[in-house]
Amino acid sequence: MLEIDSVSAGYGSLTALENISARLPDGGRLGIFGHNGAGKTTLLRCIIGAHAPSAGTVRFNGEPVIPGQVPATVRRGIAFVPQGHNVFPNLSVEENLTISGLLFDPSFVKEVLRLFPVLDERRSQRAGSMSGGEQQMLALGMAMMTQPKWLLLDEPSTGLAPVIVRNVMGQLTAVSKTFGTGLVIVEQNVPATLKVVEHCLILKSGRAVYDGDAATLAAKPDLWEWF
Ligand SMILES: Nc1ncnc2c1ncn2[C@@H]1O[C@H](COP(=O)(O)OP(=O)(O)O)[C@@H](O)[C@H]1O
Numbered sequence: 001m002l003e004i005d006s007v008s009a010g011y012g013s014l015t016a017l018e019n020i021s022a023r024l025p026d027g028g029r030l031g032i033f034g035h036n037g038a039g040k041t042t043l044l045r046c047i048i049g050a051h052a053p054s055a056g057t058v059r060f061n062g063e064p065v066i067p068g069q070v071p072a073t074v075r076r077g078i079a080f081v082p083q084g085h086n087v088f089p090n091l092s093v094e095e096n097l098t099i100s101g102l103l104f105d106p107s108f109v110k111e112v113l114r115l116f117p118v119l120d121e122r123r124s125q126r127a128g129s130m131s132g133g134e135q136q137m138l139a140l141g142m143a144m145m146t147q148p149k150w151l152l153l154d155e156p157s158t159g160l161a162p163v164i165v166r167n168v169m170g171q172l173t174a175v176s177k178t179f180g181t182g183l184v185i186v187e188q189n190v191p192a193t194l195k196v197v198e199h200c201l202i203l204k205s206g207r208a209v210y211d212g213d214a215a216t217l218a219a220k221p222d223l224w225e226w227f
Pocket residue numbers: 011014015016034035036037038039040041042043
């Protein structure tokens with residue numbers, strides 16, 4: 001269980017998040033939406049322990065996530081794919097994956113390559129020479145090398161062509177089905193994400209203006225009024 005319990009956060013005198021809560025069972029899938037500056041990245045940073053909430057707590061399996069201890073959080077089973085293509089450009093696909101799993105089980109590369117055939121075909125290719133979509137897939141594979149219980153993704157579809165976005169979303173569904181990994185997806189592409197997640201938060205100036213299931217949100221003709 002991942003619990004976001006009444007979390008508020010800010011930067012100096014600026015309030016970025018106000019009283020945000022969510023309770024996700026193991027394997028749960030949450031989408032977080034909202035305009036630029038709404039507080040989405042700050043919420044992910046609070047979950048992984050990279051930013052200290054000014055109030056409230058994040059708990060993973062009942063134990064608090066300790067702010068400032070990101071490596072400890074990752075070892076406990078929460079992985080974070082930040083915005084942008086975070087790969088080592090001069091290493092091969094396989095080297096990128098192996099390095100990411102060094103503190104875990106490097107032989108898990110086999111499982112990740114089975115799940116992502118695109119990466120398997122390019123295992124000896126230099127990561128920096130791949131397309132944006134392929135690099136995003138590799139960043140996802142690198143996060144999976146830590147065999148996380150939860151995967152946090154900050155705008156995984158940004159900058160990708162629509163057909164590639166469908167690919168990435170499809171891979172996230174596959175990860176969730178194959179390994180039972182819980183997903184927390186921050187996205188601008190709401191329709192594509194609603195196909196993957198089951199619960200959603202819409203943030204506006206740090207507050208949750210929608211907190212409910214994805215199907216209900218997807219069925220709303222006035223979806224955009226929430227933004
Ligand atoms: N490192 C920072 N220092 C100061 N203010 C920041 C910092 N990061 C984000 N902010 C501010 O916090 C608010 C929320 O930002 P952020 O969580 O990045 O929003 P989003 O990811 O939804 O675009 C914005 O007003 C932003 O300008």
